[in-house]
Amino acid sequence: MNLDKQIKRHVIGRRHHFFAVAAPAMEALAAREVNALSDSVDDTAVETGGVLFSGRLEDLYRANLHLRTAGRILLRLSDFKATNFRQLEKKTAATAWVRYLPAGAVPACKAAAHQSRLYHSQAVAQAVQQAIRAYWQALEIPARDDRGQTLYVRLDQDAVRLSLDSSGANLYRRGFKTHIAAAPLRETLAAAVLQLAGYDPARPLLDPMCGSGTFALEAALMAKQIPPGYRREFAFMQWPSFRPARWQHLKNTAAKQIRPLERPLIHASDIDPEACRRLAGCVRANNLCDAIAVSRADFFALAPPPGSAGLIVLNPPYGRRLPPEQPPETFYGHIAAKLARDFKGWQVAWIVPRADLLRGPLGLKPLHLTHGGLSLTLLIGSV
Numbered sequence: 421m422n423l424d425k426q427i428k429r430h431v432i433g434r435r436h437h438f439f440a441v442a443a444p445a446m447e448a449l450a451a452r453e454v455n456a457l458s459d460s461v462d463d464t465a466v467e468t469g470g471v472l473f474s475g476r477l478e479d480l481y482r483a484n485l486h487l488r489t490a491g492r493i494l495l496r497l498s499d500f501k502a503t504n505f506r507q508l509e510k511k512t513a514a515t516a517w518v519r520y521l522p523a524g525a526v527p528a529c530k531a532a533a534h535q536s537r538l539y540h541s542q543a544v545a546q547a548v549q550q551a552i553r554a555y556w557q558a559l560e561i562p563a564r565d566d567r568g569q570t571l572y573v574r575l576d577q578d579a580v581r582l583s584l585d586s587s588g589a590n591l592y593r594r595g596f597k598t599h600i601a602a603a604p605l606r607e608t609l610a611a612a613v614l615q616l617a618g619y620d621p622a623r624p625l626l627d628p629m630c631g632s633g634t635f636a637l638e639a640a641l642m643a644k645q646i647p648p649g650y651r652r653e654f655a656f657m658q659w660p661s662f663r664p665a666r667w668q669h670l671k672n673t674a675a676k677q678i679r680p681l682e683r684p685l686i687h688a689s690d691i692d693p694e695a696c697r698r699l700a701g702c703v704r705a706n707n708l709c710d711a712i713a714v715s716r717a718d719f720f721a722l723a724p725p726p727g728s729a730g731l732i733v734l735n736p737p738y739g740r741r742l743p744p745e746q747p748p749e750t751f752y753g754h755i756a757a758k759l760a761r762d763f764k765g766w767q768v769a770w771i772v773p774r775a776d777l778l779r780g781p782l783g784l785k786p787l788h789l790t791h792g793g794l795s796l797t798l799l800i801g802s803v
């Protein structure tokens with residue numbers, strides 16, 4: 421069978437298992453998003469570190485385009501037992517890589533081993549790459565390292581699982597931000613916080629220590645129904661199964677849902693004029709002026725906008741970035757006092773580096789999250 425037919429039958433024409441990687445405590449949110457992707461998504465199961473689901477190749481495209489809380493989407497390729505390197509290489513070479521990878525591509529390999537005879541993860545990664553190199557040589561196709569593709573190899577009690585990353589750069593890289601900042605949040609975490617806090621685009625959102633504006637930009641994408649992956653490229657675009665016309669069709673369908681807003685209900689502000697200037701430039705460049713208003717303001721002098729109460733999201737500075745001479749307890753205590761005084765009736769989502777930092781009267785509920793390997797606490801509740 422020629423390659424095109426093989427790809428149609430075995431890759432495009434059949435269902436697959438996918439895994440949407442999500443940070444701890446964000447898996448259930450990602451699962452909710454996965455279930456909303458399409459009718460052909462099935463078998464959704466929350467696991468530690470992500471969400472397993474089944475679907476067609478197009479659902480993988482949809483997941484990359486639409487999921488706001490997942491970091492990457494993996495395509496599960498094969499499962500087998502291996503207790504020694506010979507078995508590992510032989511069974512790796514038994515996968516029909518020609519259907520999945522660009523011709524000759526030897527992907528980067530990320531291996532993790534638990535309670536297995538093959539315990540040296542670097543050696544496992546090298547053996548898998550060697551097997552793929554040998555696979556191409558057997559087909560007389562020149563092999564080359566392809567850093568745009570990554571294969572995840574997981575060994576658990578001698579069971580090997582090979583999964584191909586479809587995303588490429590982590591999905592928190594939306595491609596909307598035109599500027600960088602000192603301590604930005606990941607967009608995936610900002611999206612999770614907004615979802616956990618029950619963000620309602622019809623009500624005002626305040627991001628009064630906005631920095632690079634991750635919360636505000638993420639909320640704007642939600643309010644305008646812009647898919648988070650609308651502007652970026654993905655690793656699957658290099659796969660031999662990729663059909664640009666299908667992808668364009670999915671994007672066009674999504675574009676029809678994008679809506680203009682009457683006036684901005686997202687208020688982003690910061691004490692740092694440079695941060696505000698950069699964010700305002702990014703908002704203009706992305707045509708998000710109908711969603712976000714940026715202004716320079718000191719949070720402690722800020723009054724809530726007129727009208728109904730909404731959501732206030734806070735990611736204050738910590739560590740070296742705290743105001744000089746102020747222990748964190750004092751600074752965080754001032755924020756709590758300001759919220760209690762001026763934001764009665766508002767919903768609050770507040771990221772604090774340590775749960776014990778705030779023992780105040782606000783009565784917000786703590787939730788433990790991780791962010792790029794660091795643990796932090798999210799306080800949620802209404803004032």
Ligand SMILES: C[S@@+](CC[C@H](N)C(=O)[O-])C[C@H]1O[C@@H](n2cnc3c(N)ncnc32)[C@H](O)[C@@H]1O
Binds near residue numbers: 690718
């Ligand atoms: C941790 S950063 C926020 C990062 C932001 N969430 C992002 O994704 O880029 C904290 C921000 O609080 C701002 N800030 C500190 N004190 C402030 C104050 N009194 N009023 C307003 N902003 C303040 C800092 O200028 C800094 O940009």
